[in-house]
Amino acid sequence: xxxxxxxxxxxxxxxxxxxxxxxxxxxxxxxxxxxxxxxxxxxxxxxxxxxxxxxxxxxxxxxxxxxxxxxxxxxxxxxxxxxxxxxxxxxxxxxxxxxxxxxxxxxxxxxxxxxxxxxxxxxxxxxxxxxxxxxxxxxxxxxxxxxxxxxxxxxxxxxxxxxxxxxxxxxxxxxxxxxxxxxxxxxxxxxxxxxxxxxxxxxxxxxxxxxxxxxxxxxxxxxxxxxxxxxxxxxxxxxxxxxxxxxxxxxxxxxxxxxxxxxxxxxxxxxxxxxxxxxxxxxxxxxxxxxxxxxxxxxxxxxxxxxxxxxxxxxxxxxxxxxxxxxxxxxxxxxxxxxxxxxxxxxxxxxxxxxxxxxxxxxxxxxxxxxxxxxxxxxxxxxxxxxxxxxxxxxxxxxxxxxxxxxxxxxxxxxxxxxxxxxxxxxxxxxxxxxxxxxxxxxxxxxxxxxxxxx
Amino acid sequence: xxxxxxxxxxxxxxxxxxxxxxxxxxxxxxxxxxxxxxxxxxxxxxxxxxxxxxxxxxxxxxxxxxxxxxxxxxxxxxxxxxxxxxxxxxxxxxxxxxxxxxxxxxxxxxxxxxxxx
Numbered sequence: 001x002x003x004x005x006x007x008x009x010x011x012x013x014x015x016x017x018x019x020x021x022x023x024x025x026x027x028x029x030x031x032x033x034x035x036x037x038x039x040x041x042x043x044x045x046x047x048x049x050x051x052x053x054x055x056x057x058x059x060x061x062x063x064x065x066x067x068x069x070x071x072x073x074x075x076x077x078x079x080x081x082x083x084x085x086x087x088x089x090x091x092x093x094x095x096x097x098x099x100x101x102x103x104x105x106x107x108x109x110x111x112x113x114x115x116x117x118x119x120x121x122x123x124x125x126x127x128x129x130x131x132x133x134x135x136x137x138x139x140x141x142x143x144x145x146x147x148x149x150x151x152x153x154x155x156x157x158x159x160x161x162x163x164x165x166x167x168x169x170x171x172x173x174x175x176x177x178x179x180x181x182x183x184x185x186x187x188x189x190x191x192x193x194x195x196x197x198x199x200x201x202x203x204x205x206x207x208x209x210x211x212x213x214x215x216x217x218x219x220x221x222x223x224x225x226x227x228x229x230x231x232x233x234x235x236x237x238x239x240x241x242x243x244x245x246x247x248x249x250x251x252x253x254x255x256x257x258x259x260x261x262x263x264x265x266x267x268x269x270x271x272x273x274x275x276x277x278x279x280x281x282x283x284x285x286x287x288x289x290x291x292x293x294x295x296x297x298x299x300x301x302x303x304x305x306x307x308x309x310x311x312x313x314x315x316x317x318x319x320x321x322x323x324x325x326x327x328x329x330x331x332x333x334x335x336x337x338x339x340x341x342x343x344x345x346x347x348x349x350x351x352x353x354x355x356x357x358x359x360x361x362x363x364x365x366x367x368x369x370x371x372x373x374x375x376x377x378x379x380x381x382x383x384x385x386x387x388x389x390x391x392x393x394x395x396x397x398x399x400x401x402x403x404x405x406x407x408x409x410x411x412x413x414x415x416x417x418x419x420x421x422x423x424x425x426x427x428x429x430x431x432x433x434x435x436x437x438x439x440x441x442x443x444x445x446x447x448x449x450x451x452x453x454x455x
Numbered sequence: 456x457x458x459x460x461x462x463x464x465x466x467x468x469x470x471x472x473x474x475x476x477x478x479x480x481x482x483x484x485x486x487x488x489x490x491x492x493x494x495x496x497x498x499x500x501x502x503x504x505x506x507x508x509x510x511x512x513x514x515x516x517x518x519x520x521x522x523x524x525x526x527x528x529x530x531x532x533x534x535x536x537x538x539x540x541x542x543x544x545x546x547x548x549x550x551x552x553x554x555x556x557x558x559x560x561x562x563x564x565x566x567x568x569x570x571x572x
Binding site for chain 1: 481482483500502503505506509510513524529531
């Protein structure tokens, strides 16, 4: 490589490094680059060779962190501007515009679809509401549009579209052809597990059909977490809007509640699914910084909570009293811990060596496993009293599924801390395990009603 | 001689404005000029001049235009605005006042006979 080329490469690296700071825009970097080059030229003229000149020039420019902090201080709004979708900020404003149009169009379509059954006398709320119908079918009114959004965006092939349609057709058949007993346990189980199964089916569209790729799966995990954060934020704003709508109409003596309950809330909630997805797609980088911060914040807290819980259990000698609700509670605990682990993994630089937070995460997983095993133990002891109801079987199955996932994660994490395996093994394990959840969700949704005779 | 950080920070704005009052300039040249006028005593971290220039631009004391360097590279030039010139004049009076006060005290310290009463 020529000397010229070497300097260019160095400056290129410097630029790359600087660009990662959010408060510094490309145009500012260009200005600083001009400075850097002027300095290098002057120093070269003074007799330094280019390599030395570059090093001195970079040193004189100052520590990049403090310079960008100074920029951030000056332009604090820039950090927040990132949250607003600005045209032209992405790779191409034309595709961004097209995506927005598609998302808004599909959001409206989802909202309309949700109201179509109304025409046939199936109301979503109010006194004559058909809760049972909506319970089973809710996800079918919304998630196909989300799948369609990604299928469009990723330009899925025709065979991909057919494959993608399959789970949705199956879900529609399961939800509407099986003779459920109204408000039975299996109906509720199906209603809970179908959206999960369909969400994972959306992963197929999200990955553009390349669902076997670990990177794509990890991206989908990231997307799901970010989507949840965005949806919660939108729901929060929507709640406030609804509150004010009812409030101001009340002030003029009109009761807006039935209208809001029938139209605004369901349609808004359906449309927001698409809008949140569009926001995540356009502004991935912002939330990528948010999910890790949340996990960073809650990992120590949950770890401390579990440690205290275990200590108290040992101290008082109280065993866990296992009912169905308790087991579901422990399932949710494991889901929470898995979430903390998953989002920490998804944001972690897989090249980085083991650190303090890695040990903390392992501790968290081990505590959760210990607590859960204790809960399971006391349950197995008393299975004969309980028998296997559909709810308990579903909760138990999920528990075992999570236990395997977290247990092997703990083993891999420990081996990673002992520098026996690379971190990527842990990532791979998580993404490889994802289909297990899909399979379980389909089993509960489709087979449990049949096995347990629709009770 | 090491000049106190606060003093460097306080003098940065009037210095930059004063240098720009000599004519339009750009970051690298401004820093070079600072070195010249201070006899090399005032040392800034080069990178810090840019956030300062941007702050002055936002306050309307200077305006910036993108031009080209002698070698054809894109370069951002700064020019003193009317408001900047007024601000500089005000700053100049303040610094002269401070300078005057300090000189008076130091003169007296050096020559006790001149002390009043």
